[in-house]
Amino acid sequence: MNKGNCLCGAVEITLNYLPEKIGACHCATCRKINGGGVQLGIHGDADLKAKGTENIQRYTSSDWAERGFCKICGTTLFYHLTVGSMDYIYSAGLFPEQTFIITEEIFVESKPAHIGFLSDTSRKKTAQQVG
Numbered sequence: 001m002n003k004g005n006c007l008c009g010a011v012e013i014t015l016n017y018l019p020e021k022i023g024a025c026h027c028a029t030c031r032k033i034n035g036g037g038v039q040l041g042i043h044g045d046a047d048l049k050a051k052g053t054e055n056i057q058r059y060t061s062s063d064w065a066e067r068g069f070c071k072i073c074g075t076t077l078f079y080h081l082t083v084g085s086m087d088y089i090y091s092a093g094l095f096p097e098q099t100f101i102i103t104e105e106i107f108v109e110s111k112p113a114h115i116g117f118l119s120d121t122s123r124k125k126t127a128q129q130v131g
């Protein structure tokens with residue numbers, strides 16, 4: 001299924017397809033916005049296909065990105081670039097099928113020692129914060 005939703009169901013996101021491979025971000029902003037964990041993201045394009053958009057609260061987290069979450073239940077929905085590609089990166093946890101393979105990690109220099117994945121990933125340090 002390529003449809004995902006927040007905890008309360010007020011927001012539903014539809015992807016063109018559900019990819020097998022996803023990425024993980026260990027930056028401090030993602031950790032905060034998730035309340036203590038890594039952000040597992042599905043890279044989408046600039047076109048947000050969602051029901052219940054009136055329930056989406058957007059928060060400008062940097063000069064180049066915003067975060068979206070459900071106004072009712074607080075579920076983190078996406079990271080959205082507000083410059084350049086304007087792509088949306090969706091929270092992997094929104095989707096019922098959890099058969100993903102984590103193939104890339106970014107901001108590994110910010111990764112707490114207690115977080116690690118079983119799969120082999122490409123690990124990247126990045127100088128610029130994701131925001």
Ligand SMILES: [Zn+2]
Pocket residue numbers: 006007008009010011070071072073074075
């Ligand atoms: Zn909700």
Ligand SMILES: [Zn+2]
Pocket residue numbers: 025026027028029030031039107130131
């Ligand atoms: Zn991040």
